[in-house]
Amino acid sequence: MTLLDATARRQEPMPEILERQRASFGADGPPGPALRRNRIDRLLALVLDNCDDFVDAMAADFGTRPRAGSLFTEIMGMISVIEHTRSHVRQWMRSTKLMRGARLVGLRAEVEPSPLGVVGIIGPWNFPLNLVVLPASAAFAAGNRVMIKMSEVTPRTATLMAALAPAYFDTTELHVVTGDVDTAAAFAALPFDHLFFTGSPAVGALVQRAASANLVPVTLELGGKNPVVVAPDADLARSASRIASARMINGGQVCVCPDYVFVPSHRVDEFVGIVRDTLHAMFPSIVANQDYCSAVNKANFERVVGLVEDARAKGARVDAVAPPGEVLPDPVTRKIAPTIVRGVDDSMRLADEETFGPVLTVHTYDRLDDVVDYVNARPAPLVAYWFGPDGPDFRSFVERTRSGGVARNDFAAQMIPSAAPFGGVGRSGMGAYHGKAGFDAFSHHRTVVGSDLPFTITGRAAPPFGVSTRVTTALTLRVARNRTRRRLGG
Known part of the structure; x- marks a missing residue:
């Protein structure tokens, strides 16, 4: 029996935990700002006190995952958002006064944010810690109790989180669930007051369907194929090197990674050359390189390799940037060489499926209108990238396309402001969090009106x-x- 199996067997039935949390929430009433901040502090302490163990667990789950990368993306990346949330709890809890003048004659109206109750969070495998802790901190800020289902694809991280949580929280405040796909399906079907999911659009549809049986509202943080436009007047060297680097974060297993790039036709060879040189400089070795992230498991490794081979078989030009003497892809380490693919058409799976690996598709264009038409003909991405000046072309691109966010000249720049809402649109997501958007997502804004008028209005x-x-x-x-x-x- 594995440690994961043992942990799963010790777990109380999920419906019983949910009822205990709901009963405790009802008995205690909405928590004040001090308790909300205290819960956020304990959540942050859970992570910071044990960050080395979490990094080790994630490395073991992936096979190879850079320690520095995990510390930066999983842990450091969440601190500013959580601190911003914590510092604004009291402000966000205040009611909004309406019809202030009517108070003089005895009519009082206000909108007060109230907790929903018990929030369920289903986490993904690509950032298995960050993407459950961030929504949990927002749920605590709004005054809720929280149940988390960790990803079964990263079982060591899940087991560690489940083992550590009781040292920081009573189970009526926070409870962590581990288990397989069937456990996740049962979790999604629980009658939560709100369900938050991060993952693929295909699984998100299943989660929403399960939640709908109990009319549970959902926030879906999904993904998609994120487009990149290199403007005609862009700094090509800077653009190409930044795009190449961004594609390789977490081995390309990031929902906001650049997926496909449009480059002016007359500059595409130069662009590809710079990308190739950048990747060679980044990775003089790959198989034994501890800074090169593996595909998380065999299934994702084979899926990404299959996407590339499908494109190659159908006529695409595939350029694998492998170090001399190394045979890649390597099924033992599950490492895939950084790969540039040109000539992709709609007959290829790579044209439609989110890659989620170290593969960059490069298209050419002569008219920006054609780029806009291509992007708009596909499901709205989580983020659209533009490399070039902030001018009329960029503003036209922002106005005429649809995406969860837009970043110019840098990877994930739309996530830099701690107060900025983060979320997708259409197939890339439903709802948003980070900052006040997270507080609002897990609150019900209730209108409270009282009349002391000597007559009735309604x-x-x-x-x-x-x-x-x-x-x-x-x-x-x-x-x-x-x-x-x-x-x-x-």
Whole structure:
């Protein structure tokens, strides 16, 4: 029996945990700002106290995963967002006053953010720690209890998180679930007050379907094929080197990685040459290189290799940037050489499937209108990249395309501001978090109105209808009708 199996067998049934959390939430009522910040602090302490163990667990799950990369992306990358959330909890909890002038005559109206109750979070495997801790911190800020289902693809990280959580939280505050795909399906079907999922669009559809049986609202953080446009007046050397580097973060297994690039036709050979030189300089060796991330498992390794081979068989030009003397792809280390693919058409799987590996597709263009048409003909990506000046062409691209976010001249620049909402649109996601968007995602904004007026306003809608009600209704409708006609020029 593995440690994962032993942990799974010790776990209480998930419906019982959910009911215990819900009962505790109901008994205690909405937590104040001090308790919310305390829960965020304990969550952050769970990570920071044990970051070395988490890094080791993730390296073991992937096979090879750079320690520095894990520390930067998984742990350091979440701190500023969590600190921003923590520092604004009291401010975001305040109610919004409406109709302030009416208070003088006894009518008080406000909108108060209230916790939903129990939030379920289903995490992915590509960033198995960061992408459960960040939404959990937002859920705590909003005053909720949290249940987390860790990814079964990274079992050592999942087991570690489940083992450590009880030292920092009572199970009625935070509970971590491990287990296989069936466990994940059962988790998604629980009657949470909100369900948050990060993963692929295909699995996201299954999660939404499971949640719909209980009318559970969902936030879906998905992915997609992120386009990159190298503008005609871009600094080609800087653009090509940054795009190449970005494609290799976490072995390309990042939902915001550049997936395919449009380069002006007359500059494409120069662009590809710079990308190739950049990759050679980054990775003089790959198989034994501890800074080169493996595909997370055999299935993803074979899927990425299959995408490339399908494109090659159908006529694409494939350029694998492998060090001299190394045979790649290597099924033992699950490492795939950085690969540049040109001549991709719609008959190839690489044209539609999110690559999630160290593969960059390069297209050419002569008219920016053609690029916009190509991007718009496909599902909206999580992020669209532009390399070049902030000018009319860039602004036109932003205005005419649809994506979760836009970044110019740098990888994931749309995620730099801690207050900026993060999320997709269409097939790349539903809802957003980070900053106040996360607080709002896990809150219900409830309107509370009280009247001390000596007469009723809305009660006049009840029969019998007197003369004053009939006259007021007729006059109001006449004024509204005339005003609307004037605005329309009639």
